[in-house]
Amino acid sequence: MRFEPVKKVNSYEIIVDQIEEGIREGRLHPGDRLPGERKLMETFSVSRPTVREAMRVLHATGVVSSRAGDPRGAEILPFTPQALERPLARMTHQHGTTRAELLQFRLLLEGQASLLAAAADPGEAKQRISACAAALDDLAHRAGAAGAGAATDLATEFGELLSGFHSSIRAASGNQLLQVTGQAVDEALTTVARQRLGEEEDVPALRARLRRSAEDAAILTQRIRDGDTGGARRTATENIYRFYKDRLSDLELKALSPLVG
């Protein structure tokens, strides 16, 4: 006979589980309202602090939102990628995850996202990719012609457009997991690594890089529109690899190289 270790279940966990189960099973939908705390303490037969601890957990994990004074009670929120970012960021910092691993994972995801996007049926999602690529191209021309604006502003706008381009590819892949995970990794990288990358860069170099990225994006877009799955994957990984090539250590590049080509 086998025994099981005694696991004590705190009261708040029971409440959290019941509410999350209600959401999972479709009895509670985003936008629905939970009863007030004083009502909940009756239905669960616990005191208000216990109810509050449960609500705190649901609040902190992005399941519900509540405002003081709102007589409609806490609102059930739709899922957000942000819910994944917290643990991802924690893992990155605490678990000894290096920047190289983060980049490697990103390269891997973007490559597969491009492949799936190429395999997907043409439609609105693919048009958004083209629009994002066009916006990048537009910025590249504007920056080259006018030459106005500080380097940091240009770099920021550039980064946002590039991020949006990749986001549109992930969206076109048709896989929400890929989409959300990619977004979380993307933002984690922004937070973690941006300060050490591309800070000290003069304007001409930035413009050159911008032009190159715009061209790369155009090529990748074409591959995806052509439905060239293998080519899209290869182009996406090569683009990102080249993007980082001059600014990473040999050790970090070595981690990325197996995924290229």
Added chain:
Amino acid sequence: MRFEPVKKVNSYEIIVDQIEEGIREGRLHPGDRLPGERKLMETFSVSRPTVREAMRVLHATGVVSSRAGDPRGAEILPFTPQALERPLARMTHQHGTTRAELLQFRLLLEGQASLLAAAADPGEAKQRISACAAALDDLAHRAGAAGAGAATDLATEFGELLSGFHSSIRAASGNQLLQVTGQAVDEALTTVARQRLGEEEDVPALRARLRRSAEDAAILTQRIRDGDTGGARRTATENIYRFYKDRLSDLELKALSPLVG
């Protein structure tokens, strides 16, 4: 002049942020102990319920663990993949993520993990892959010869070994993000989809599938040991694809096919 929207920060969030920041910046390490709640309410100048709400959040997200009566206070935990499983599972259920997407994501991750494992230097991690493949082979032979045991027991042991095999590959990839994400998706799939898959299966069919999986694992192991990155990726995806081929709808298979080969 630009104004910012008023964001009300609850007291507990300040405490949570401070503790998480301490962990991020290396002032608090896993295994360290936090002061008791009554001590914390002094240092943060708040009441005990507020401290408790903060501790609840940290407890629920797997950052700390606490037991009643322990005078050493709450313990800071190391990061666990389980922290990602919660939001992943929630996303799967609530955000309309289908089983096809989950499988697609898994196929994608396992393929890339095998590629990276093949690219990695030989070492202890690769030996563990061989050991897991050998264990699968052993079970296949034992099941074929003795024929004892119920089908469910056999299926359970089979599933655990196969899961361990894939886990060892992810570990050998050298990327913790890949490892953790893969594990989370794996377990999410187990929870979500197992009841609808492989339930009604007779023993001979199960044995045949077991033998096939053991052979597949052996081939994949060889590719990884040979350092054949492309071959490892292809073999891994094909194996998983064939594993599911007879038990999924055409629509689901169509989602997987772009990743195969």
Added chain:
DNA sequence: CCTCGTCAGCTGGTCAGACCAGTACAGGGA
């Protein structure tokens, strides 16, 4: 000397009751 049961002093878990600031909404004033 070592082992083991006992017990005090703490811990976290839970409760009851209270006050305050903030919100929604109905009803009265313009």
Added chain:
DNA sequence: TCCCTGTACTGGTCTGACCAGCTGACGAGG
């Protein structure tokens, strides 16, 4: 009709209390 205000709630926070459980020290027994 519109705006304003009051009211009756809400959640946020605090105080104070009790209980069950753990740890570690102490002392009885070997």
